[in-house]
Amino acid sequence: MTFNTFLRHLREGAKNVFRNGWMSVASIVSIIVSLFILGVFILLVLNVNALADKADKQVQIRAYLNLNVDQKLRETVQKEIAAMPEVSKIDFISKEQGLEDFRKSMGEEGKDLLDGFDKDNNPLPDAFKIEVYEPTTVPFVAKKIEALNTSHADEQPIMKVKYGKGTIETLFKVTRAVRNIGFIFVAGLALMSMFLISNTIRVTILARRREIGIMKLVGATNTFIRWPFFVEGTLIGLIGSLITVAILFVGYDRLAASVGSDISLQMSLLPVNELWQWGGLLLVLGVLIGMWGTTLSIRKFLKV
């Protein structure tokens, strides 16, 4: 193909987008709708994942000791827990330190409430703060620590083992569900918009059958006939995905800003500048949908 011919194809393809007016608009809108939903899902999954990651790191086990546990037993228990292969770190938190931490976490409001408590009437038990290598092992490790009461049946050193029971499991489930539903949804939508485009192009081809017939008559190769349509589909995909990415990023940026400034929510969305690659992916996808849609629709018409 000569350079001039290539330019001609680009020009013709671009002209066709305008010439077909509302059909092009319909295709572009269908791409916007499906890519937009895809984009929302991607953003959702990314943020839930990030949230889950953060929560993972914060997962720790607290094992509270019975009040009758003496120092020797306490050290034995600590050693036994530290020896568990899943455990990465264990810290002892004395009841005094526990009270101090509690005070801090209550802030100004709780100051009065805890005023009456000091070294002598501290109601809190001693505790261990345990961290594990793998967040999924948390429930298992917790059980193992509880089981220490069985091996030290006489002393019963463990009063209670606590961890974010339920929260983590739910979070994992939600992440997985969002991801799966999202993929099914998105695959369906991508397929739908592809067919919409192929349909649009088919309608325009039907309208231009005569023109194609004349092109063939004067000896145009199929490749030559196909190119402008291909350019047209690609442009429709590109325009659709550019609009979508713009809407998504501006909208997300606003949302992230408003969420970030709202202290009561205690959370923040991933910053926009970490998401450019996903924007790029949407662009590529839009273009591919456009190309594929065209290819689907012309093939049939080029058989003589």
Added chain:
Amino acid sequence: MIEMQDVWKTYPNGTHALQGVSVKIDRNEFVYVVGPSGAGKSTFMKLIYREEVPTKGQISVNGFNIGKLKQRKIPYVRRNIGVIFQDFRLLPRLTAYENVAFAMEVIEAPKRQMKKRVMEVLDLVGLKAKANRQPAQLSGGEQQRIAIARAIVNNPSVIIADEPTGNLDPETSWGIMQLLDEINFRGTTIVMATHNKDIVNTMRKRVIAIEQGNIVRDQLRGEYGYDF
């Protein structure tokens, strides 16, 4: 140049359009194809420019076995065949110039050569002055001249004309015929299907008559031979 050997064409609906046609048309001949409607004239023409494929038999055009041609070779064979129709088949949104240039764009001719050649053939068909008009702004005869210009712009060795004067009044038809005669004089083979008795009987050329899918008459300097 064009040779058919025992060519049969049966359409999917069971119509036997051609039944064992054999014919030879030499370089630089001018041939009228005549016969009643539905006799197989159009099929005969379509087989030459490979719009249809024979059910049986062989057709060669310019040395190519048209029936066995590979799909992707078809365009290249067509570039050597100019086709003209009763309904002109111009692209309505292009100008006269663009309609003719289109045929050269398709074969990827260099731009500079294109301009020169298009103006040359527009001059030949007598429409150089109306190069920038769109088909709708031209008369029927002028549109057919543009179609002829498009057909000859790539210097084909054959022109297939399927009732080129069918939509034109007698006077305009004569103009078109003079133009085709001129093109034939310059060395292009012309095969023309027609119902125009006056033209055939006045411009005596070879006449091939087809009836019910068979060639029933083939005479040099022949007559139309029908009353319709």
